[in-house]
Amino acid sequence: MPKAALDRRIVPEQLLATLARQQARVEVWLFENTRYSLEGTLRGFDEHTNLVLVDTVEQWGSTAKHKRRTVALGTILLKGENVVLVRSLGMPTQRKEVTHSATRE
Secondary structure, eight states, X not given: OOHHHHHHOOOHHHXXXXXXXXXXXXXXXXXXXXXXXXXXXXXXEOTTOOEEEEEEEEEESOTTTSOOEEEEEEEEEEOGGGEEEEEEEESOOOOOOOOOOOOOO
16 A cells, blocks of 8 residues: 555544544444444544444334334443444534524615
8 A cells, every 4th residue: 555545544533533523423334234234423432443433313114115213222232243334424504593684784
């Protein structure tokens, strides 16, 4: 591998740290369970990939035949040995109140 490519590589711990610092929404796939996933806001992790997720929702079911079913779980600690994939879904939506001005220029 060229030296320039080595300088640009992303270490998994760095990526998880960035996602946790930004409180990003993530989808987590679990070991040997293809129809089940978790979606939540990543708050923390450790060296074993144990994850702390808040506002977590479990999703299961096949999207081809049936609608995906969801159940709200709240805050969870997910054991790292069950984690197969962590996918970023983006930054959490920030609630902003929209005010409409009735004045015109």
